Amino acid sequence: MKTSRNSPDEAVQRILATVDAIPRGAIATYGQVAREAGLPRRARQVGAVLAALPARTKLAWHRVVNAQGRISKRPGDDSAEQRQRGRLRREGVRPDERGRYDLQRYGWRP
DNA sequence: TATATGACGACGA
DNA sequence: ATCGTCGCCATAT
Numbered sequence: 001m002k003t004s005r006n007s008p009d010e011a012v013q014r015i016l017a018t019v020d021a022i023p024r025g026a027i028a029t030y031g032q033v034a035r036e037a038g039l040p041r042r043a044r045q046v047g048a049v050l051a052a053l054p055a056r057t058k059l060a061w062h063r064v065v066n067a068q069g070r071i072s073k074r075p076g077d078d079s080a081e082q083r084q085r086g087r088l089r090r091e092g093v094r095p096d097e098r099g100r101y102d103l104q105r106y107g108w109r110p
Numbered sequence: 111t112a113t114a115t116g117a118c119g120a121c122g123a
Numbered sequence: 124a125t126c127g128t129c130g131c132c133a134t135a136t
Contacts, residue, residue: 008133030118041131047117048133064117072117080117 011039015049021110022063025091027101028108029067036110047072062087063108069101 014037021036022028028036030043039045050061051074062084066072074080085095095101 011133034118041119042133043118044116044131045118045133049117051117061117066117067119074117077117084117 011037011042011045012049014038015046016059019046019050019059019061019064022060022108024060025093025106026108027063027065027088027093027103027106029103030064030072031067032108033064060087065101069103070099 018033018037030046033046034040034042050064053059053061071081071084093106
């Protein structure tokens with residue numbers, strides 16, 4: 001059994017918990033989630049964790065967007081992008097005419 | 111070891 | 124504001 005001093009699974013749990021803390025109607029960036037989880041500079045890992053979520057997860061993965069306030073492109077899955085838009089829209093989170101979400105307005109302020 | 115790959119981000123032209 | 128480049132960091136090959 002491998003006993004690492006800082007298991008990668010612990011980082012995953014912290015990321016999941018942080019995403020779970022984003023309130024309905026708000027959005028957070030990957031980098032913000034990483035920092036809130038106590039894992040600065042690991043925005044990419046946040047993306048990797050979300051990418052690995054089971055399809056029927058309860059987690060509000062759709063509340064995470066990139067630092068530009070845009071829905072990040074999913075290689076090989078354009079439908080996910082539309083599902084995210086729809087989920088956000090249902091919560092009253094709407095993009096501008098060019099598909100950008102206003103972080104000043106919807107950004108999560110922990 | 112060495113490279114390549116990403117739901118990313120900061121920065122400079 | 125947009126875009127290319129480079130930095131970061133965990134994983135996979």
